[in-house]
Amino acid sequence: MTRGWDELDAELAHWTTEGLRLPLWWRDDDAIAPTEALVQLGALATRLDLPVHLAVIPETAQEELAQAVAQSSHLIPVVHGWAHKNHASADKKKCEFPSTRPVDEALNAAEQGMDRLKHLFGPALQPMFVPPWNRISPAMLPWLAGLSFAAVSTYGPRKRVQAAPGLVQINTHIDPIDWKHGRGLVPEDHLLSRLVDTLIARRTGQQDSAEPLGLLTHHLVHSDEVWEFCETLLRRLLDGPAHPWRFNERIG
Template structure:
């Protein structure tokens, strides 16, 4: 069944009518090595004309990934080993408040160094904590470790996550992680993005933050790929400006 895209189409029309432009970006998590799924991701990015920020797991990355990565897939640091250290019963986190700060700082520093060695100047100084969770103490430390941007999930509350560290979040994830682990209800996803864009247009959310689509290429089934393709094609035909993470960003004061 084809989803009803009317709520999103109508909201994009309102953006056009008011002369507004949506900064749009794309983040895909958990990359380790070249795979057929990664090839499919790269092909989709080329088809729609939107680069993908590929969150790479430093401790598990294969050097072959750096050798074969096309330029429209932009590597960024995805924690260290994507290993949860949370106590039993708590939400998964690699960089949570239950760990010693020096241990987390060392892993964040080593993750940046390892990926800089592999990818060189193609790597923006952007940190993506696994499971989109990070303790405030380590967030505040990231600029001293060489990072200038951080990305988690849900609309940001402030442009800076810490002094010297821009917050560039993602906002829509099509996967039903707590249920089928396939595509979430398409109508709910369409309503979610339409409401988020309305909030921006009407001043209830930060309209300057790039709007982020979050995907996980290694676990996509056909339904997820199909919806993601349809969504990105629709957005790219709308009043948008593609956003890519700068290699030498100047953070907002």
């Protein structure tokens, strides 16, 4: 174990001493089909008794995925854009819903995503919109509630509770995958240092402590190190002040 775990334990002890509780949620992106990695994801969620909000790509989602999700009480499907295709210009970061894309076209794609996943998952589908690459044009946000979405989820501490009227912001804050250097595990000390800074900011009122703290994973690309880190981290948090948070439509 690195020194970062000791620092995390010390900060979690402050939370416990001060009687604070930490809502904790888990989002996993890019699901389209049942795989061995999905089985591993579901098994870990079951062991921890922590639900995973599974961001499903609607265009390519398979019927077999819906069957697998229906057999688990710990996999919660949500809408991951439409096709997970980049519509940004070549000089910009990848984004399926950039500000340069016509709003009507983008909203039609989001609505298609909701409709297709409703067909696949029925009432198990939760009305959360997760834009691919965690990026979305602000012009879309006021219209998403009209498409029956109740929440939007990107990455980083939220600036406000509602992204738009009727649309709650529930972000993720911890991404263990080193996307720029081989997709292994980000160095533990770096991950844990950033997490401790986040927890201190929440505890001292510098960040919104009511927003569930979110772990973001991508089960299809996990190395053994990433799996091990996620389990160790989640157990550490749940053994301390954290409690599982599960999406429902009465948030906000």
